[in-house]
Ligand SMILES: Nc1nc2c(c(=O)[nH]1)N[C@H]1C(S)=C(S)[C@@H](COP(=O)(O)O)O[C@H]1N2
C-alpha cells in the first residue's frame with residue numbers, strides 16, 4: 001500500500017463530508033426521464049384556493065434571474081458554481097399569490113411516481129428558490145430536469161425536483177418522495193449534515209437481527225453495527241443507507257443488491273464479501289479490507305476509499321489487490337484523487353503478482 005501521496009489541490013470550501021466531482025461531470029441521480037404528458041409544458045400552481053397555470057413562454061416573459069449555485073448531493077458529491085436561469089419563486093408568486101394560511105410548498109414532478117419534495121414557504125423564499133429552465137446559458141437538458149426544474153440553493157439537491165409540473169400550496173407539510181421513502185432529512189441543510197432522519201427500528205429488534213446475522217430484506221437504515229462480528233452476514237437487498245459498520249467484521253458477507261449508500265465502512269473487514277450490484281454511493285470505505293471482495297456492478301458515485309491528512313499523506317487507505325473484483329469502468333464517477341488512489345492499488349498488485 002502506498003503510504004504517501006501528494007495532493008497539491010487546496011481543499012475548496014465544501015460542506016462536511018462532501019467531495020467535488022471531476023471537472024465537467026454531472027452525475028445523474030434518481031429518475032432518468034419524465035413521464036409522458038404535460039405537452040406543451042405547463043406549470044400549475046394550486047392548493048389553498050390558488051389556481052394558476054403558466055406556459056414556458058409565459059415564464060420566459062416574467063422577470064429572469066441567474067444564480068450561481070453550489071450543488072451538494074446527499075450522496076456526498078458536490079459541483080460548484082453552476083449557473084441556473086429562470087424565475088424566482090418570489091417573483092412567480094407575485095403573479096399568483098397564495099392564500100393566507102399557506103405555510104408549505106410542494107414541488108411535484110411530471111414523473112411516473114409523481115416525485116415531489118417540500119419546504120416551508122418562508123424557507124423556500126429565503127433560499128432564493130428558482131424555477132429554472134436554463135443551465136449555463138443552455139436549455140436545461142432533459143436528463144437533468146428540462147424543460148423545468150426547481151432549484152433550491154443551499155439545500156441538498158434532493159430539494160430540487162426535475163421536470164417540475166406543479167407547485168402545491170399547503171397549510172401542512174407533505175413529506176417528499178425521498179424524505180418519506182428513504183428517510184432523507186426534511187431539513188436538508190448540507191452545512192449541518194442533515195442527511196437522514198433517525199433510524200427506523202428500535203434497539204431490541206436491531207440486536208436480534210445482529211445476533212441472527214440475517215438482514216436480508218430488512219430496512220435497517222442508520223443502524224449502528226460498528227465494531228461487531230458479522231462475518232458471513234446475509235444482507236441481500238437490505239436497506240442499509242447510512243448504516244455504521246466502521247471496524248465491523250463483514251468478511252464473507254453477502255451484501256449483493258443492498259442499498260449501502262452513505263454507509264460507514266471505515267476499517268471494515270470486507271474480505272471476500274459479495275458487493276455485487278450494491279449501491280455504495282457516498283459510502284466511506286477508507287481503510288476497508290477489500291481483498292477477495294466482488295464489487296461487480298456496484299455504484300460508486302461519491303464513494304471514498306482513502307483519506308489523507310493535510311500534508312497529503314494517506315491516513316487510511318482501503319486494501320485492494322489482484323483478488324479484488326473491481327472493474328475499472330466503475331471508477332469513473334469517483335473524484336480524481338479517489339480514482340488515482342484505487343488505480344494505484346490495482347496497478348501495484350498487478351505488478352507484484
Ligand atoms: N423528478 C425527480 N427529481 C429529483 C430526483 C428524482 O428521483 N426524481 N432525485 C433528486 C436527487 S436525490 C438529486 S441528487 C437530484 C439529481 O439531479 P441530477 O440527476 O440532475 O443530478 O435530483 C433530485 N430531484
Ligand SMILES: [Mo]
Nearest residue numbers: 029073074158
Ligand atoms: Mo441526491
